[in-house]
Amino acid sequence: xxxxxxxxxxxxxxxxxxxxxxxxxxxxxxxxxxxxxxxxxxxxxxxxxxxxxxxxxxxxxxxxxxxxxxxxxxxxxxxxxxxxxxxxxxxxxxxxxxxxxxxxxxxxxxxxxxxxxxxxxxxxxxxxxxxxxxxxxxxxxxxxxxxxxxxxxxxxxxxxxxxxxxxxxxxxxxxxxxxxxxxxxxxxxxxxxxxxxxxxxxxxxxxxxxxxxxxxxxxxxxxxxxxxxxxxxxxxxxxxxxxxxxxxxxxxxxxxxxxxxxxxxxxxxxxxxxxxxxxxxxxxxxxxxxxxxxxxxxxxxxxxxxxxxxxxxxxxxxxxxxxxxxxxxxxxxxxxxxxxxxxxxxxxxxxxxxxxxxxxxxxxxxxxx
Numbered sequence: 578x579x580x581x582x583x584x585x586x587x588x589x590x591x592x593x594x595x596x597x598x599x600x601x602x603x604x605x606x607x608x609x610x611x612x613x614x615x616x617x618x619x620x621x622x623x624x625x626x627x628x629x630x631x632x633x634x635x636x637x638x639x640x641x642x643x644x645x646x647x648x649x650x651x652x653x654x655x656x657x658x659x660x661x662x663x664x665x666x667x668x669x670x671x672x673x674x675x676x677x678x679x680x681x682x683x684x685x686x687x688x689x690x691x692x693x694x695x696x697x698x699x700x701x702x703x704x705x706x707x708x709x710x711x712x713x714x715x716x717x718x719x720x721x722x723x724x725x726x727x728x729x730x731x732x733x734x735x736x737x738x739x740x741x742x743x744x745x746x747x748x749x750x751x752x753x754x755x756x757x758x759x760x761x762x763x764x765x766x767x768x769x770x771x772x773x774x775x776x777x778x779x780x781x782x783x784x785x786x787x788x789x790x791x792x793x794x795x796x797x798x799x800x801x802x803x804x805x806x807x808x809x810x811x812x813x814x815x816x817x818x819x820x821x822x823x824x825x826x827x828x829x830x831x832x833x834x835x836x837x838x839x840x841x842x843x844x845x846x847x848x849x850x851x852x853x854x855x856x857x858x859x860x861x862x863x864x865x866x867x868x869x870x871x872x873x874x875x876x877x878x879x880x881x882x883x884x885x886x887x888x889x890x891x892x893x894x895x896x897x898x899x900x901x902x903x904x905x906x907x908x909x910x911x912x913x914x915x916x917x918x919x920x921x922x923x924x925x926x927x928x929x930x931x932x933x934x935x936x937x938x939x940x941x942x943x944x945x946x
Contacts, residue, residue, distance in 0.1 A: 619836075
């Protein structure tokens with residue numbers, strides 16, 4: 578009988594795009610792969626890869642008790658029916674609720690902590706509830722994967738997990754062949770800075786626009802591009818009207834959204850992510866490094882693990898437009914040869930530390946051979 582592995586997260590998109598290598602490896606090894614997540618257009622990509630997809634209606638930002646109990650009930654019914662050999666969990670709610678259900682049903686559970694979210698830093702009752710739920714959900718996890726050492730340390734120091742059942746991964750890793758090194762474009766038409774992210778205020782989209790306005794006033798040849806989706810379900814969403822206003826003003830170029838970020842990355846000289854969102858390790862920073870693109874990001878958990886300050890890019894203080902402008906100016910003032918050296922160091926580090934093969938091997942080592 579074919580062993581079944583179920584992956585669950587809060588979007589099909591994240592599993593299809595961030596876990597494609599793992600999914601293809603599992604299918605190639607003869608496992609049946611089931612994806613349990615809210616339906617979105619990337620469902621068809623997962624089906625084409627060979628997955629069976631089960632819709633999981635959920636409000637990933639909601640906290641209404643009855644709605645959360647209903648979600649827990651849906652997960653219980655699906656996992657009881659499917660009886661997978663393993664559940665691989667991603668994103669906060671799916672990790673917590675799947676962990677509880679797997680504990681009740683005796684299913685092997687492997688969560689990946691892809692970030693803690695804003696509620697984890699709250700000093701109130703919600704924080705205490707979340708920590709209790711993590712403790713209960715992860716108590717019998719086969720292994721808990723983390724994407725940055727700060728998140729791992731928080732869980733260990735709080736006693737939320739057993740020390741011998743946690744492992745640090747290089748984010749979700751990056752396919753080094755798909756994101757092959759590309760030379761930096763010529764700067765004759767102006768240096769291009771690119772932000773790739775869901776359009777949220779706490780991803781630093783507003784800071785990017787503010788910094789772009791200042792920088793372009795000094796040098797109109799500089800270009801600031803934004804690529805990403807409008808996340809209307811988030812309380813931190815930047816309204817589309819605001820993005821369009823920035824675009825009309827000439828502050829940024831809004832590129833819309835895409836299923837393939839490589840052309841935009843290749844056309845850029847530097848990737849910028851001025852986030853203070855509680856990230857795991859932002860995938861775009863790994864993809865940028867693999868392509869040989871320096872990055873400017875914040876000195877925050879996950880981001881600081883992806884960029885070496887002054888070597889593969891620059892780190893700046895979060896929430897500070899002045900700090901972001903200073904980092905942008907450092908990059909602009911560099912000779913082209915120095916930017917090329919920084920790009921080569923970024924690619925070399927991606928090859929040494931961010932290879933997706935390391936992540937896939939960590940998962941497959943847990944499975945029956």
